[in-house]
Amino acid sequence: MDAFFASVELLRYPQLKGLPVVIGGGRRRVDEMVRERFSDRPLSEIPAGAFPLLKDYVGRGVITTATYPARQFGVGSAMGMMKAARLCPQAIVLPADFDEVRRLSRAFKAVIRDIAPVVEDRGIDEVYIDFTDVPGGQREGGRVLARLIQKSIFEATRLTCSIGVAPNKLLAKMASEFNKPNGISIVHEDDLQSRIWPLAVRKINGIGPKAEAKLLRLHVHTIGDLAAQDPEWLVDNFGQSTGRWMHNVAWGRDDRPVVTESEPVSMSRETTFDRDLHAVRDRAELGAIFTDLCERVADDLRRKGYVGKTIGIKLRYDDFRTATRDHTLEHFTDDAKAIRRVAGLCLKRVPLDRKLRLLGVRVGKLARAGSTEATAVAAPLRVEEHTPDLFQAG
DNA sequence: TCTGGGGTCCTAGGACCC
């Protein structure tokens, strides 16, 4: 989906179309004051000039999404709000409306599944779709089906998306970036040299800032450079697994299937404080936040029907270093008090000499509530109950 | 006044088991 969170806000405030708008940062709806001030008219008639600007923004946080006009100024996802404010002070800031974003996410995915049922979820605004067995999925290299999906999503949501069609997920993901926003791009196997190799290695899904920096140090800049490297040399520098993977992706090879179903591995809640907190001096405040996080995780587990047996905490110090501790229980739980107790034990094992900026609680090793795995009580088998197998007999 | 929140997967050492 194109600039998803921002586009969702533009549905509500169409008068902001064409303007630099960023979503992010706030814990509360900073446009509430504006809405109160103009409560006598519809949202779409609030003058654009009345909205809060990035230059007036105070506080912590990062940009979730920037509209394309804002991107012209170099503002983008994951950028700190303060830095963004220097680049584009006149941008309008709005908070994310998660409920509305989730609703529209479900809506666009439902539209796709109606047309092409083999869909892999890739977060709130992205999916992989397998065109292979969709009737007409091969027409014009997939362009006809891609157009139908685009049109159907727009009719259902008034939102635009960009689609890349290619022989595998790796190339499709890259192709989807070629023609944004509201674009379609078809990449064939033969296009590797001309369209993929000139790209920076960072464009590969799976090469992040660290791998990029190391590749640049080794004078590997483009995907073509990467493809030209001896696989053995890549293995020597990045290890067996990453080295081989890098070689394969540089040659456009990816055999991962489109996975339509998956079970969650963990659920967590975390929060960055408005100001850094001290474990001793701000004990009461931290304690309340800690308990609240445990209750929210427990609530998430219950709502989604899961229990977990590994309880963990995460904290981030004022110098941005992160520490985690976890503890695995004998039994599964979704109980806030139990989670709070174990998380409290974890907290005792971590240094608390620095101020904290973030606290998080995680539950892992999940099982479906009520499943045999979740309810089985681990009882050691008594010897006389043990039926010997072939090798033990006699 | 830098740097969110919710995830997955990988690595690596150590405990423990057969």
Add this chain to the structure above:
DNA sequence: TCTGGGGTCCTAGGACCC
């Protein structure tokens, strides 16, 4: 004088993605 070889699970940290 020589001290295995598998395997799984747990824990901590980190890279990466949306």
